[in-house]
Amino acid sequence: MNTLTKFSIKKFRNVAPTTLEFRPGLNVLLGKNAAGKTTLLRLLSTAVGARSEALDEDVLDVSYRVSGGSLDFEHTIKRVRGKEPALSLDPDRPVREELTSIQQTDSFVFEKDGGVVMNAEVFPNEVLLDRAGKRSRMELRSRRAPFAALYMALVTDERDSALTQLANAAFSAQIKSAGRMDESLERFNTLLGLDVRREESSAGNRSTWNLVATPRSILKTLNSIFSKMTLEETSTTFQLEFLERAARVLGYDSANARFDVERLSPEPSRRIVRLSNLRFFFKRPGEEVSHDLLSYGQKRLLAFFAHADASEDLIIADELVNGLHHEWIRACLDEIGGRQAFLTSQNPLLLDFLRFDSVDEVRRTFILCERTSGDAGAQLVWRNPTLDEAESFFLAYQTGIQRVSDILLTNGLW
Template identity: 70%
Template sequence: MNKLTKLSIKKFRNVAPTTLEFRPGLNVLLGKNAAGKTTLLRLLSTAVGSQDEVLRDDVLEVSYRVSGTSLDFEHTITRTRVDEPVLPTEPGRPMQAGLSNLQQTDAFVFEKNGSIVEKARVLSNEVTLERAGQQSRVDLRLMRRRDPFTSLYFGLLSTEQAATANDLVKDIISSRLRSAGRMDESLERLNALLDLEVKREDSSKSSTWNIEDVPRSMYFILSDSMPEGTSATFSLEFLERAARVLGYESATARFDVERLSPEPSQQIVRLSNLRFFFKRPGEEVSHDLLSYGQKRLLSFFAHADASQDMIVADELVNGLHHEWISACLNEIGDRQAFLTSQNPLLLDFLRFDSAEEVRRTFILCERTSGESGSQLIWRNPTEEEADSFFSAYQTGIQRVSDILLTKGLW
C-alpha cells in the first residue's frame, strides 16, 4: 500500500517554509481554531491529486514523497502566475493590461531500491521523460486536459520506451496515492453522494458518473443486471458495515431507474435519487431519519470506501459516540489517515511504540502575528518534545490528550 512520508512547503499562502514527516498509519493535526488545520488537509488532498476547489487558484511550490509498493517517488508542484497581454480590439491601439493565468509545472522522480529509474516533467501541453540518460518529449496539445499523473501515464504510453518497459510503466502508475480528498467537518460529502447519478449503456458496457470519488463498492452495481421497474436496490459492502455499527441488521441503496432508450438491444438507463434504507426487525428507516451523528458515520464509511490508500477527514469525531470512533478507526485499517479533532476522544485512541512514531504522528499548527502580518507555523514535534511525551505515555498514568495538554503540545 502506498504511503505519504513527507511534505515540503516552500511557498504557499502565509505558511512558513517547512518540511513535515508522517507515519504510515494515523496522523493527527493539532492546533487552535484558525491555525490552518483544514487548510493543510486541503493542501495534502490537492498535492496527491484530489483537487480542492478552494485552492484551485493558489500560487504554490510544494513537494511530497511517497513510499510505494513497487516504487518510491517525489512529486514537485509549482504554480506561478503568468501575465499575458490582451490584444487591442481596434487596430492601432496599444495592448491592454494582461490577464493573469496560473501555470503549473509538475516534476516527478521515480526510484527503485534507491536508484532513479525515471524522471518526468509535465506541463499543460507536453510531457518530457528521461530514462537512463535518454530524453523524449510527448506533445499533449491534441489531448484533453488531464491531471498531471494521467498526463504522465499517456506520455509514457506514447513513447517508444514504453513497449520495452511495460512493467516499469505499470509500477509508476500503481505508485500513485489514491485518495478521495478531504471529508468535511459536516455533511457536505454525504449530500454530494446523495446527488449521484449514473448513466449506464449496456450495449457498450460503459457508464458516466456526475461526481468524482464514488465509493468503490458502488462500481459493482454496473455489472449487475438491471431489474424491471422504476427502481433498483443494491447491497453495498460499506453500507452493510455502517448499518451494523449503527445497530441495524442490514441496509440497502435504492435508485430510481429511468430508461432512456426504447430499443431493448441498446438499453441505456439512468440511476438517480439515491436513498439508503436501514433495517431491523419491525423497522425500516431511510437515511433522512437518521440523527446527525449517524449521518456523519455513514458519510465517513462512504468516504473511506472511496479512498484506497489515504483517508483525509476533518473533525472526524463530530457527533459520534465513543464506540463509533473505534469503528471508524477499524474502518481505516492499514490505510494512512490524516485527521483533525478538537475532541480528546480521538486522541485517546492513539497508540505509540517509540518517540519517533510520536514525532511523525502529530502536526502542530499555530498562527503567529508580527509586524509583517500573521503567519502559519506547521511542524512536527521536536525530538525533545517527542521523547518527553513518550516517556509520560509509557507510564500509562495519563491519557494521550492529557499528556499533550501537560506538555503544551495541544
C-alpha cells in the same frame, strides 16, 4: 501499500516554509481555530491529486514523497500565475489588457531499490522524460492529470514492453485518495447526489458519473446493476459492503441502497439509462428506516464509511468525531485499518485512542499548527514536535497514568 512519508512546503500563502514527516498509520493535526488545520488537509488533498476547489487559484511550490509501492517517488508541484492577452470586443482597440491564469508544472523522480529509474516533467502541453540518460518528449493534445499524462507518454511506443511495465508501476505508485471529508455533512450530501448514466448507442456502451470520489463498493456494483435491470424497473435495489458495515455499527441487522431508474432517448440511435436519487435503508426486526431519519451523528458515520471506501491508500477527514459516540469513533478507526490517515479533532476522545511504540512514532504522528504574528503580519507555522517534545511526551505516555489528551495539554502541545 503506498504511504505518504514527507511533505515539504517552500511557498504557499502565508505558511512558513517547512518539511513535515508522517507515520504510516494515524496522523493527527493539532492546533487552535484558524491555525490552518483545514487548509493543510486541503493542501495535502490537492498535492496527491484529489482536487480542492478552495485552492484552485493558489500559487504554490510543494513536494511530497511516497514509498511502499512498486516504486518510490518524489513529486514536486509548482504553480505560478501567468499572463495571457485579453481579447478586446472593439476590433480597433489594441490588445493591451492581460488576464492571469494559474500554470502548473509537475516534476517526478522515481526510484527503485534506492536507485533513480526515471525523471519526468509534466507541463500543460508536453511531457519530458529522462531514463538512464535517454531523453524523450511527448506533446499533449489535451490537458490531463499529471499521472495520466505521464502514463500516456510512457506507453506511446507500444512495442517497448519495458516502458509499459514502467508506466504501470509509476501509475500504481500514486497515492489514491478521495480527498478531504469535511467537518459537517457536505460529503454525505454529495454522496446522495451521485448521478450515473449509461449510454447505449451503435458505437457501444459507456458509463459516466459525476463523482471522482465514488465509493469503490458502488463502482464494483454498477455493471451488475445494469446487467440485471429489466425494462419495466423504475428503481433498483442493491447491497454495498461499506453500507453493511455501517449498518451493524448503527445497530441494524442489514441495509440496502436504492437508485431511481430513468430511460432517456435524446436521439433515435442513442438511449441513456440514468440512475439517480440514491437512498439508503436500514433494517432490523419490524423496522425499516430511511437515511432521512438518521441523526446527525449517524449520517456522519455513514459518510465516513463511504469516504473510507472511496480512499484506497489515504484517508483525510476533518473533525472526524463530530457527533460520534465513543464506540463509533473506535469503529471508524477500525474502518481505516492499515491505511494511512490524516485527521483533525478538537475533541480529546480521538486523541485517547492513539497508541505509540517509540519517540520517533510520536514525532511523526502529530502535526502542530499555530498562527503567529510579527512585523510581516500573521504567519501559519506547521511542524512536527521537536525531539525533546516527543521524548517528554513518550516518557509520560509510558507511565500509563495520564491520557494522551492530558499529556498533550500538560506539555503545551495542544
